[in-house]
Amino acid sequence: MPGELKGGRLMLAAFILALSNFMVVLDMTIANVSVPHITGSLAVSSSQGTWVITSYAVAEAICVPLTGWLAGRFGAVRIFLISLIGFTVFSILCGLSTSLAMLVICRIGQGLFGGPIMPLTQTLLMRIFPPEKHSQAMGMWAMTTVVGPILGPILGGSISDNWSWHWIFFINIPVGIACAIGTMRLLRSAETPILKLKIDSIGLALLVLWIGALQLMLDLGHERDWFSNSFICSLAVITVVGFVVFMIWEFTEKHPVVDVKIFRYRGFSIATMSLAFAFAAFFGSIVLIPQWLQINMGYTATWAGYLTATMGFGSLTMSPIVAKLATKYDPRALSSFGLIVLGLVTLMRAFWSNEADFFTLALPQMIQGFAVPFFFIPLSNIALGAVRPDEIASAAGLMNFIRTMAGAIGASIAVTIWDDHAKLARSEIVSTMHVQPTQQNLINHGMSPETALGMISNLVDKEALTLSVNHVFLIFAMLFIFAGLIIWLCPKPKGSVGAGHAH
Structure with missing residues (x-):
């Protein structure tokens, strides 16, 4: 017992x-x-x-x-x-x-x-x-x-x-x-x-089918030139049809694997949608930043880890404070504040350059740490406070499922846009450059023509990758701000929910 x-x-x-x-x-x-x-x-x-x-x-x-x-x-x-x-x-x-x-x-x-x-x-x-x-x-x-x-x-x-x-x-x-x-x-x-x-074996099979097809499409689309490839088109069709059939089946099933009826609560639906957009941008950022630091800025994996972890102090400090604030203030205001701060922090990153020092790169991470509990805890409280007590367990499972999926999709899309936009940025830089005089100048300083050209090419690659990462952060900033605004479409929460369920 x-x-x-x-x-x-x-x-x-x-x-x-x-x-x-x-x-x-x-x-x-x-x-x-x-x-x-x-x-x-x-x-x-x-x-x-x-x-x-x-x-x-x-x-x-x-x-x-x-x-x-x-x-x-x-x-x-x-x-x-x-x-x-x-x-x-x-x-x-x-x-x-x-x-x-x-x-x-x-x-x-x-x-x-x-x-x-x-x-x-x-x-x-x-x-x-x-x-x-x-x-x-x-x-x-x-x-x-x-x-x-x-x-x-x-x-x-x-x-x-x-x-x-x-x-x-x-x-x-x-x-x-x-x-x-x-x-x-x-x-x-x-x-x-x-x-x-x-x-619900049919529901489970449909869930695995459409999610598997969606993730394969996102992961392989970039390599195979997206919808000009027949395999990617097939995956897209399987994803859409599988998702529609899955939603219809789960809505009519007596013991569904995912209780989609919980979406009938406006508070739950809007809060979960806001959480999905925010977590896609959040997780996409924490996957992208270490890669950019190591590939472009010459950071070791250890130092990229230290910089990524600088947001930890704020998260640890603010989590218990926000949990208390959530019992006194409108959670919509708290989550909206947190999400808009995250949007502004991500906007700071959209102006990073290859000359940025450690503090310039770490500052947005530190501020982000303080803002993260403001969107995580109140959003969970809004979503779970909107459903009946007997539905809290199902709602928490569904919310965690959507959050985790949004993170995976955000990471896939972030790296794809980064790679694609880097090629575009590189061709734009090359089209406006006067390579000949620069190469000649480097040759005059004792370099061979091949070494000089290689050095110019490396500089252009680095600049293109940074312009591209800035472009991704600009998109993520807009996602955070959008998530922070739509939360006001939720009805004002009546009750609260236990912190255990919120997590």
Whole structure:
């Protein structure tokens, strides 16, 4: 029975659950700064390297809505243990990968097993702690969720520079094994009742079909010249038709895999749409910045990680403050403020140059850290406060699914636009340049004609990549501001929702 754990055993069980959550959250961002190392090692382009991030996110997104059914059908502790073992095995396989195809397949496996871990750690913490301690338990859980993305880039950068990128996956092995052993020893008494639940197998198949087709289209479209390629056109048709059929099926199904009826609440729909736009821009930025820093600015993976992580201080400081503010002020105003600040910060990045120093690049990151809790916490409260209490679990699962999918799509689109616009910017720079006098000047300073031309070409490439990254940030700034404005279409929230569900 829940509540059997006391004293030191209870704290150890809570630590194991928090550590498991931390490991999965860390893996969302640990690969971000390592992409240039991975692409260099496997001899693939930067847009192909992004598949390592998006494949994990998409697989995780598909598994999140299934977690409730899996836990009900087989028991929460049993599924949690299987997920931990599967995640650890696929972490080993990711580290042993010798090709991009193998790495992406293993990242999908990692995401499928990692998906249920995050919601199940919440469920099990609520079961082992008495009701009066739930808020402290959720506070500890939320801390690991916030700290994971901050430490991810630092650890990923340091490991890639000092050892090799394979070790960003191998470090999960001791953590995964320790958490699995701890779960077997301590959490058996917290097992949930097993019920004979029906699975919406057709809905699940349609979900996998249209999401898989969409992500393949986004990942391969750039390589295959988009809609001039018949395979990309076929994927687009499968995505659209699959999505429409999926929505109709889920709306009429008695036990849907994704409860789309929750979209009938205007507050939930608008808040989730705002969150999707904002998270696409947010995640796209945190994938793009480390790559640009390493390819263009000569940063090591470690220093790219430090710069990316500078937003952590603000996030940690503001999260508890915003949670308190959300109980006193209109959450629409708080989230709108946070999103517009994020838009203005992203606009600062749209004027970056190749001469920018560390502080110039870190300042927007620091301000962003303070703004992130303002959009995350109130938006979650608006969305979950709009639904009936018995629908909160389904709504939270659906919201997490949409957020994770939006992040994967944002990352794919960001890298594609960056690459495409860089080619356009390069041709525009070349068309206005007078190469001959510059080359002659360099030859006069002792360079060979070939070296001089190579140097000019490198400078043009660097300038084109920076102009292109500025272009992406301009689009993202508009997305943030749009997300901050549409939130006012929500009705004013009547009640509030527990912080545990909001996360």
